[in-house]
Amino acid sequence: MQRLALFDLDNTLIDRQLAFSAWAAEFAGERRLGGEAAHWLTTADRQGATPRDQFFLAVRERFALAEPVEELWASYRARMPALVRCDPKVLDGLSQLRASGWRVGIVSNGMADNQLAKIERSGLGARVDACCVSGDVGMRKPDVRIFELAAARCGLALADGGWMIGDNPEHDIAGGRAAGLRTMWVGGQDRRPGGGWRADRTVVDAAAAIGLLLDGAPGAPLR
Incomplete structure (x- = not known):
């Protein structure tokens, strides 16, 4: 198996929940919305599962805001990249992967302006070979084609295998497996992805996933 590692972005390479809480x-x-507003926003967000148009429609109605939904959403996309952080251990690990001969890509669902700005502002852009963001390429995980495109942008063929690492059971684990990739689920050793999808490995965070890749020979079982 070739040395190809594809990573999800939100809550895999970056802590999207921490950034969202700050936002x-x-x-x-x-907007002086009151002491309970931030908690309501975090709950309504559902860890990013609520579609953004629906989320901001609910926000507008809940707090009787004058701004149109599109304006609220655009302001959010402009602000979020400044709030995201990537653990220096992850940045260093990605550099080590590439120095060891791995090709590294990011495969993310989301709006192109928001996701690509997160990648650049967090320092990830300089540490990967390629990025595929659904809003930019016109296809979304778990569509196999987005994994094919990510591999091609890394200069490799998806047919020769590799790894997909992410926190979403359907998009990252089921999608990665359908694409012929081995998978790592970022979710903690005491949990497993639901929906009947089984990852090849379960890790607590991206740094741990990178450590396994660095320790294991491609194509052989990882310790």
């Missing part, structure tokens, strides 16, 4: 507190404070 929610800032948003509520600027």
Whole structure:
């Protein structure tokens, strides 16, 4: 199996929940929405599962805001990249992977402006070979074609295998397996992805996933 590692972005390479909590507190404070508003926003977000148009429609109605949904959403996309952080251990690990001969890509669902800005502002852009963001390429995980495109942008063929690492059971684990990739689920050793999907490995975070890749020979079982 070739040395190809594809990573999800939100809550895999970056802590999207931490950034969202910061945004929610800032948003509520600027608009003086009250002490419970940030909690409501975080709950309504459902860890990013609520589609953004539906989320901001609910926000507008809940707090009787004058701004159109499109304006609220655009402001959010412009602000979030400044709030995301990538653990220095992850950045260093990605550099080590590439120095060891791995090709590294990011495969993410989301709006192109938001996701690509997160990648650049967090320092990830300089540490990967390629990025595929659904809003930019016109296809979304778990569509096999987005994995094929990511591999091609890394200069490799998906047919020769590799790894997909992510936190979403359907998009990352089921999608990766359908694409012929081995998979790592970022979710903690005491949990397993639901929906009947089984990952080849379960890790607590991206740094641990990178460590396994660095320790294991491609194509052989990892310790």
